[in-house]
Amino acid sequence: MKHVSVIGSGTMGNGIAHVFAQNNFQVTLVDIHQAQLEKAIQTISKNLDRQLAKGSITADQKKETLDRISLEADIITGVKDAELVVEAVTENAEVKLKIFKQLDEAVSDHCILATNTSSISITKIASVTKRPRSVIGMHFMNPVPVMKLVEIINGYATSKETTSSIVELTKQIGKIPCVVNDYPGFVANRILMPMINEAVYTLYEGVAGVEEIDTVMRLGMAHPMGPLQLADFIGLDVCHSILEVLHSGFGNPKYAPCPLLTNMVTAGNLGVKSGEGFYVYKVGSKDLLISERFK
Numbered sequence: 001m002k003h004v005s006v007i008g009s010g011t012m013g014n015g016i017a018h019v020f021a022q023n024n025f026q027v028t029l030v031d032i033h034q035a036q037l038e039k040a041i042q043t044i045s046k047n048l049d050r051q052l053a054k055g056s057i058t059a060d061q062k063k064e065t066l067d068r069i070s071l072e073a074d075i076i077t078g079v080k081d082a083e084l085v086v087e088a089v090t091e092n093a094e095v096k097l098k099i100f101k102q103l104d105e106a107v108s109d110h111c112i113l114a115t116n117t118s119s120i121s122i123t124k125i126a127s128v129t130k131r132p133r134s135v136i137g138m139h140f141m142n143p144v145p146v147m148k149l150v151e152i153i154n155g156y157a158t159s160k161e162t163t164s165s166i167v168e169l170t171k172q173i174g175k176i177p178c179v180v181n182d183y184p185g186f187v188a189n190r191i192l193m194p195m196i197n198e199a200v201y202t203l204y205e206g207v208a209g210v211e212e213i214d215t216v217m218r219l220g221m222a223h224p225m226g227p228l229q230l231a232d233f234i235g236l237d238v239c240h241s242i243l244e245v246l247h248s249g250f251g252n253p254k255y256a257p258c259p260l261l262t263n264m265v266t267a268g269n270l271g272v273k274s275g276e277g278f279y280v281y282k283v284g285s286k287d288l289l290i291s292e293r294f295k
């Protein structure tokens with residue numbers, strides 16, 4: 001494979017484009033919002049500067065990586081040369097199903113269609129295409145240029161050939177593939193989200209405060225950050241919607257989001273992206289300040 005199209009140039013899409021381009025793929029980055037595309041290329045350039053400062057790439061490699069990325073606002077034009085499409089648009093089933101129908105019509109017969117969804121069924125996404133054997137989950141982790149794992153998710157109909165090409169490709173871009181099957185939350189979020197939800201319950205029930213909960217998990221379990229800080233980083237709305245997928249997918253009340261998490265999302269306290277969650281995030285400040293509400 002030489003040409004990859006990435007649909008959606010937000011947090012994940014720009015990282016995915018960065019990694020493929022850095023590993024010699026021609027990349028077309030597609031987004032419906034021109035401003036997002038411009039922001040994405042600036043982010044990629046800044047992240048490459050960080051790698052340059054660390055000495056992990058040269059100035060020539062930075063330039064070559066940027067030169068391999070083209071930006072496109074029209075999805076049909078953006079995928080015409082693609083041998084692989086990685087979809088990384090907003091986590092909304094309706095939007096993704098519509099895009100996969102369009103992609104199926106627009107790409108060549110041999111093109112593989114991958115989705116970076118955190119929780120939506122790969123089998124369901126594949127079912128709206130005429131190529132369910134060539135549809136697969138490629139769940140990159142955030143931040144993409146840094147995190148090694150790609151959780152590869154086989155839909156019910158994904159062929160062995162599709163899985164083995166994607167496993168090889170994942171290794172080619174310097175990542176470590178881990179193949180799992182398509183059930184709610186796959187592996188990563190099925191295990192991570194109940195832990196985050198339990199941390200929110202521990203706070204809600206007054207067992208301990210924000211700082212104590214995160215400190216126990218950081219120092220006691222050697223997690224790089226506590227579960228409440230991680231939830232803020234992921235986005236509390238994203239955590240809430242993944243818990244809803246687990247709850248409805250398994251029909252098991254143990255996955256129901258904690259009422260405190262629901263309240264915070266309803267109030268618009270979504271974590272880092274809204275400026276406040278369990279902690280407060282001030283532009284230009286690196287201090288981790290606990291939200292007044294939890295003091």
Ligand SMILES: NC(=O)c1ccc[n+]([C@@H]2O[C@H](COP(=O)([O-])OP(=O)(O)OC[C@H]3O[C@@H](n4cnc5c(N)ncnc54)[C@H](O)[C@@H]3O)[C@@H](O)[C@H]2O)c1
Nearest residue numbers: 008009010011012031032036088089090091116117118142
């Ligand atoms: N953020 C994370 O930590 C994370 C981690 C792993 C997986 N994911 C998954 O990755 C996907 C993207 O998440 P994100 O955090 O990058 O979202 P984001 O909101 O940062 O970016 C989504 C982008 O999709 C674009 N978009 C929306 N509709 C589109 C369309 N019809 N055509 C083209 N572009 C469109 C938006 O303009 C936006 O730029 C989601 O499925 C999410 O679940 C996110």
